Amino acid sequence: MAEPGTSTDIFDAAHQINTETLQTLQLRHNITDDTAGWDARLTSDLKHILFDYLYPWVWPFATKAGNHIDPLHRALIKNRIVIAAEDPKLHLIWHEDTIYIKPLPDYLLNFSIWQNYLRGRADMDMTFYQAAAGFLRSYSFLIQRESDFVIAHKSNLLPKYVSFLHFQRFIQRFRTLPDDAVSPRYHYGQLRLNRLNWLTHASKLATFVPRISTQPSPPIAPHHDHPPWIHPWYYHESRWEFRQHIANWVAPLAFIFASLSLILSAMQVGLASLDPGEAHVFVRTSKGFAIATIVAAAAPLVLAVVAVLVVLVAQFGFAVRAEVRRRRDNRVVGGRATGAA
Template sequence: MAPNPPFLKHHALDQQTLAPFQGPSQTPTIHHVPDQPSVPLNNQEVQDFLTAELQTTILDRMYNWLWLCATKESHRIDALHQHLFKGRSILPTEDPALHLIWFKDKVCIKPIPLCLLNHSFWLHFLPPSPEAPSALPPSSTRLALGFLRSYAYLIRHRSDLAIAVENGLLPKHVDWLQWAHFIAPFRNVQDLDVAPRYHFGQLRLTRLNLLIRVLRPRSRDDAGTNRHYYTMHWYTSAYLRQFVSAGVFVFASLSLIMSAMQVILSLPSDMAGRTWTREKDALSFAFWGFCVTVLVLLAFSWMLLLAGPVVYFGAQQVFGYKMKERFERDMERVRKSGEGKMGA
């Protein structure tokens, strides 16, 4: 079990004092959640706030099948400088369901809520067990641990920190040494201590959009539909544009097939009818052979186009299933090891 809070008080990146929990020698500073003056410091209000900031309901419902979308390894998260190297732009998002979701040349990352950088907030509102007085559901703590552990992978170097500050993912006053001290304990957080969503790293939006159509996890009360996990196209022309390349390829293939067939049929079968190639049988045969070769190569290209992705996707799913099985075996071994220590 991860310590609570995971970081030391003097390593906290937000040093504001929460008024209801002040010591005898402290001066009250704020009566609300840090950076959220509309959220007072009472359990129900804070619980609702944390749910809105961290809960990933739809991904939790899809959890047993997420291995079809990504490898079940929590450390599979590119650092921020790696995202830029791969040509992805960073999109800050306030929706926790989009945290670490990427598509094409973009990756969505949720900025860290300031309250998660505050030692007193962790101490009083993110307890390690439901037996603690005025405790929130332990899922809130697990979500917070998983969320901040993901940042331990996102920001590994000074350059990553500079990118994070530039994109508004962290407060501007945070320097490298402060960040290194704060985030170090989260690197040791185990998968047993985090929410199920953070058993996975980054997820691909296109695959989530396919999976949600099969699983249909959203009910009538949920926002959105089961057609998309998140809509990538907001107007018709952008939606249709993705089919243009495939349409051009099909049209070009059909044109090439018909042209080759026309050349083959235009060659007379009898020698007497070949007026312009009467003495050039080799050239006539070469024309015929070239057209047939074009048709064969085109058929082979179509076979690769259709079968290649199927084989590649199938190999990925086999690998993903093996990694899922290994992950579950490791989790069971760690769980039994923890129970053995408690029994001793």
Template sequence: MDLPFSENYQLSDEFLRPTGYHKAKSSVKFDAAATLPGYPNIHLADTTHAASFIEKALCARDLENISSQLWVLTTQSSANINPLHRQKIKGREIVITEDPRLHLVWSYTRIFIQPLPRYLLSHAFWEVYLLHDNSPLGKRRDAVHKAAMGFLRTYHHLIQHESDFSIAQRDDHRLIPKEVTWQAFCQFMQKVSEIQDHEVSGRYHYGEIRLSRLNRYAPLLLHSRYYEQIHGQYAEYFARFYGPMLFVFAVMTTILSSMQVAMAVDQVASHRWSELWPFFRWFSVLGLFSTLVVAAFFVVVWLWMFTDEWMFAFRVRFAKKNAVEDVK
């Protein structure tokens, strides 16, 4: 395992190397005052708590567990990540999250992004926690290392221009520490951009993921009612059903009204306006037929979009498998 950046280009030197880290087999011992960069309440001397915190901050267990099925939910490419300026163009609000499960998960006009932790910008942190044979992370070291590599690589895609960098450092985002400069960030990212899929965890073989799809497939893949509940009230939850319900109601109302008109014309006994009866009858039939055609059109369009997405997913999956076999 290699470090994704050199010590000369590290963006943080706040992590204090513990005693004994030079020796591969010896245990590392932190000073009682040493804390995790960016988290003064996390004392490194309490190795169990610190290791648990770091693992939870970097590993998205739900997505890792279903990483082999994520091709069903999103484009099978780790580069499927829009830079921050493109997120703005798409009308998405950048919402800060500290939950790795939500990193790069988007919902309609929002995308959740986890800020870059200060400790991941430290060369010493990578040496001690993610590379040392006797890492405080223990058996989880390799898994956390791959998750950290994948997470770090996402910022190569998120920040590709100086405008992206400016967005990331806005006071309402703070995705990157304020003291980091654009030039220093570019130098830091030189080797990060070369990270390959086999070096990262399964979740980071993919980029952005739509929350609505995660929630839809959660009962099947995660055996849970939903992946993430973002509706705070019942009204917000049921609001998404209003459109389809009104559409069905309008279709049924139009059909029933057309049928009622057709039947009423046949039952009229008076001969007044008899020359208009055929018009009324055929107009009601035309309205009924048009309503059915429109309803069928929307159903067909939905089925076509659904089928097209699955066909695209299969094509990409087979292409990636063939590419791997060709390399072998």
């Protein structure tokens, strides 16, 4: 008997839109090994390993509501550009004037995939089912009107052969799914990238402190077909050049220094108006504040120089490691070719 929220009649053959055979789907998605290949594909398309790790600490920074998702026409009203992003962790993440949405994989519209790889096997990991159900539930909120459907087609989010009527008939069952039927990522709707980046920074730093570096419950278990998971510094890096990072800090630093300059100027006027023997406290305070301002002004410059040196050393180290790997691989390939000869 299925548990509440995990009903297996959510999708049946009568509502499928993609009617291709499994062999055709495997060929188009470059899958050679039947079960392991589909497991790897579902993992790369649907799993949210980093978000699952961050999940216990997201609630103070975001609205915990699975339906907190703007329909696509609403995104355009907010002057946001819809970007198709294949990485599942970017689905429904917005940053400034951009919102990232993962295109709907066509195999999720196929009944055989659900029957054989999402719910039909005795050894099936139910997180695949919950991730697929949550992903489609998010699409039920993204596309509510025909104008949303048109935007989805223009943004390459849906297969071209899908009609609005067929899509509405297919997706309506997912709109009423409860949270316990979907993966933790879809307990939230759209999320702000900046907040996730800061949370990822904090979580990464916490891994260096033994008392708080334990993983949240339930523990993260990356799929065996993927390399060991390493906690990143960013949820998603949106700036790829060092000058972009510097430019990001120019405005707040300029505001701080302008404020400090105004305060120092006011102190200078106050000191000039004092008699030589009075207000010693004000004099000492002004002197201390002036020294603190000099330190505050010099610190960012020193940190900027240090950061540039760290980046240069890191890039040089990466280049050295890549060259070592390349030469080692060439020796291995050459040795095999010689042995074969």
